[in-house]
Amino acid sequence: MPFTCSLCPANFLKTFSSKNSLSIHESNAHPNKVNHLKNGAFFRRTFIILFYNESTFRYSPAQRKYTCKFEGGQGYEQLGILLENKNWGSKKCRAGTCAYVLMQNAQQTYHVTFCWKERVYKELDMSLRCGSMHFEFNIDVRDFVEENHDENQARNLN
Structure with missing residues (x-):
């Protein structure tokens, strides 16, 4: 299941194969990121x-x-x-x-x-x-x- 960076601009969304790689990307690419909480199904x-x-x-x-x-x-x-x-x-x-x-x-x-x-x-x-x-x-x-x-x-x- 792919994991998409919700901090990237909508026209440049990046997808990752694991939550860990997404987390590393968010830490590096968005250092003053906004915190997110996600609920998978709602x-x-x-x-x-x-x-x-x-x-x-x-x-x-x-x-x-x-x-x-x-x-x-x-x-x-x-x-x-x-x-x-x-x-x-x-x-x-x-x-x-x-x-x-x-x-x-x-x-x-x-x-x-x-x-x-x-x-x-x-x-x-x-x-x-x-x-x-x-x-x-x-x-x-x-x-x-x-x-x-x-x-x-x-x-x-x-």
Whole structure:
């Protein structure tokens, strides 16, 4: 099964024979890449039900592709409502870091883009049509320090 680089421009898509070779290509050819999560099979109807009422929901008939984009703090909150989890975009790790989806900082606004596209897999004289979804987002990772309650109170008194 071929693996296509989704970071390459649409008119110059590159295909690889393994996930490992694709990963190496993405690391080398796209050093400041956007992170992607892919779901191999995803029903078109489910994508439409989730995102149809959003103002940024779009369909491209030529590409047979649906997209929906969420931007900035308002987009973060809207995704929290859709996902029924207001803290959907952050994760604390045991190693002392916190990774979070970056939607806005002092310099710029970022976005999360969800995309559903019909893929056609061909082998010999057979073809399989399958919908797939992926989404793109920016992340930031920060160190955090857990302080105990007494230290916080001492600081507040000073």
